[in-house]
Amino acid sequence: MIPPSLRVAPDPAAARLTRAVTGRDQTGQPVDLRVVEERPLTIYLNAREIVTAMTIGDYPEWLALGFLVNQGMVRADDTVTGIDYDEEVAAVVVRTAEITDHEAKLARATRTSGCAVGTVFGDMMEGLDGLRLPATPLRVSDLRALSAAINRTPSLYLAVGAIHGTCLCAGPDPIAYFEDVGRHNAVDKLAGWMRAKGVGGADKTLYTTGRLTSEMVIKCATMGIPSLVSRSGFTAWGVDIARQVGLTVIGRMKGTRFVCLSGEERVIWDAE
Amino acid sequence: MIPPSLRVAPDPAAARLTRAVTGRDQTGQPVDLRVVEERPLTIYLNAREIVTAMTIGDYPEWLALGFLVNQGMVRADDTVTGIDYDEEVAAVVVRTAEITDHEAKLARATRTSGCAVGTVFGDMMEGLDGLRLPATPLRVSDLRALSAAINRTPSLYLAVGAIHGTCLCAGPDPIAYFEDVGRHNAVDKLAGWMRAKGVGGADKTLYTTGRLTSEMVIKCATMGIPSLVSRSGFTAWGVDIARQVGLTVIGRMKGTRFVCLSGEERVIWDAE
Numbered sequence: 371m372i373p374p375s376l377r378v379a380p381d382p383a384a385a386r387l388t389r390a391v392t393g394r395d396q397t398g399q400p401v402d403l404r405v406v407e408e409r410p411l412t413i414y415l416n417a418r419e420i421v422t423a424m425t426i427g428d429y430p431e432w433l434a435l436g437f438l439v440n441q442g443m444v445r446a447d448d449t450v451t452g453i454d455y456d457e458e459v460a461a462v463v464v465r466t467a468e469i470t471d472h473e474a475k476l477a478r479a480t481r482t483s484g485c486a487v488g489t490v491f492g493d494m495m496e497g498l499d500g501l502r503l504p505a506t507p508l509r510v511s512d513l514r515a516l517s518a519a520i521n522r523t524p525s526l527y528l529a530v531g532a533i534h535g536t537c538l539c540a541g542p543d544p545i546a547y548f549e550d551v552g553r554h555n556a557v558d559k560l561a562g563w564m565r566a567k568g569v570g571g572a573d574k575t576l577y578t579t580g581r582l583t584s585e586m587v588i589k590c591a592t593m594g595i596p597s598l599v600s601r602s603g604f605t606a607w608g609v610d611i612a613r614q615v616g617l618t619v620i621g622r623m624k625g626t627r628f629v630c631l632s633g634e635e636r637v638i639w640d641a642e
Numbered sequence: 643m644i645p646p647s648l649r650v651a652p653d654p655a656a657a658r659l660t661r662a663v664t665g666r667d668q669t670g671q672p673v674d675l676r677v678v679e680e681r682p683l684t685i686y687l688n689a690r691e692i693v694t695a696m697t698i699g700d701y702p703e704w705l706a707l708g709f710l711v712n713q714g715m716v717r718a719d720d721t722v723t724g725i726d727y728d729e730e731v732a733a734v735v736v737r738t739a740e741i742t743d744h745e746a747k748l749a750r751a752t753r754t755s756g757c758a759v760g761t762v763f764g765d766m767m768e769g770l771d772g773l774r775l776p777a778t779p780l781r782v783s784d785l786r787a788l789s790a791a792i793n794r795t796p797s798l799y800l801a802v803g804a805i806h807g808t809c810l811c812a813g814p815d816p817i818a819y820f821e822d823v824g825r826h827n828a829v830d831k832l833a834g835w836m837r838a839k840g841v842g843g844a845d846k847t848l849y850t851t852g853r854l855t856s857e858m859v860i861k862c863a864t865m866g867i868p869s870l871v872s873r874s875g876f877t878a879w880g881v882d883i884a885r886q887v888g889l890t891v892i893g894r895m896k897g898t899r900f901v902c903l904s905g906e907e908r909v910i911w912d913a914e
């Protein structure tokens with residue numbers, strides 16, 4: 371049953387997203403199963419080729435926009451004038467009204483030392499300077515409700531497995547649920563949707579199936595969402611960054627159990 | 643118990659690899675746990691900065707070498723003259739006797755259009771042209787033995803979770819077992835170890851905890867290992883590439899059950 375609060379949800383029946391294959395099981399007997407599709411998608415920012423992402427291919431425009439936003443390449447004050455997806459060449463171009471700072475930086479770096487791959491990483495950390503996340507409370511009872519709602523929602527994960535999911539939630543209600551081969555692409559798709567729809571993160575919770583690594587924590591903070599929740603575990607650096615930026619981080623969430631390693635002050639321990 | 647065949651195994655007790663943290667559980671009670679460390683490591687090929695990888699930091703030299711080898715940037719005929727790791731600046735430089743084709747390509751691409759990020763992806767696929775993997779048989783009984791051996795080996799996964807592992811195996815015996823935050827870094831570390839030690843892949847099996855995506859399949863084939871095994875699932879493109887290069891791919895391996903979606907001709911169905 372799809373929660374009525376969900377504005378966008380996975381479509382496990384969509385023909386383009388899975389494929390039927392035949393193989394053999396451990397006894398050598400034929401077995402049929404469905405597996406998730408995976409396709410390359412090259413993302414451009416204006417004239418610059420940025421990256422080739424592997425994706426199930428359901429929301430290329432939001433994936434591209436969200437990737438660029440989350441990498442700090444498209445900023446809040448950049449005006450996005452269009453997003454053009456060309457399925458034939460598996461490419462998507464995000465266009466802005468004016469050349470972005472990132473493109474200018476690439477041009478300078480290229481003239482001096484070639485691909486400035488360190489720039490992106492440094493930029494992501496810089497983007498956290500002075501970041502203040504709101505004190506939006508997080509009720510344990512809401513976490514239980516949203517977990518249950520997500521687990522009841524039809525998804526590629528429930529249908530075929532081998533996929534990551536992320537869900538933007540408001541209190542106990544799932545709002546936007548995305549899946550992809552990579553946990554980061556799923557979150558980037560959500561970020562693109564939020565930017566395109568003008569949906570903010572200040573009063574929301576971000577649920578992910580992926581581990582709470584430095585990059586996932588940075589992404590959640592960049593998206594302005596004060597609470598990050600996962601059924602998976604943590605890395606030490608993810609915890610450090612979360613504490614540094616004041617993000618509430620909850621992991622190892624299984625059934626009613628979880629561990630909160632940062633931002634405990636937001637949590638309302640209202641579970642029985 | 644560490645299998646006697648293992649030449650390198652995880653060290654879950656190593657102080658640098660995990661950290662004790664304190665948080666709160668679902669009732670608000672204090673809880674102590676250990677989480678895996680995650681540190682940036684910038685990899686250079688001679689004078690070129692290539693990428694910043696996130697790693698637990700146990701084998702930076704092998705991670706760097708294996709990354710470059712698996713990306714096709716350091717080829718079989720390149721002579722590696724040294725690998726210098728500087729812990730203070732979290733950087734590792736892999737040096738070759740002569741400038742590599744990859745560096746030459748980057749120099750050309752930089753002069754024309756900036757970062758040629760598409761090059762790496764295209765190179766990886768090109769590297770598969772004409773690849774022939776040996777017919778080394780894969781016994782189901784050996785798969786069972788190696789799964790059991792791996793699951794009995796002390797590891798960061800068993801100790802703290804939130805980590806991926808990979809193991810190179812010969813028949814039923816684990817030979818080299820690596821773990822890291824990312825499944826690809828774990829496999830790259832193994833590739834670096836194999837290159838450094840002169841261990842070939844032709845008579846081996848590659849076990850991974852990660853999903854069998856296009857990139858994982860390409861990596862295994864690039865490493866010359868004819869069989870790839872995982873407890874996780876598949877993507878359609880991973881299956882396509884495996885069939886294209888004649889790689890045996892077994893996934894969803896749990897207990898005695900599994901699914902083989904490619905290279906069934908290598909498998910000897912000798913399980914009861």
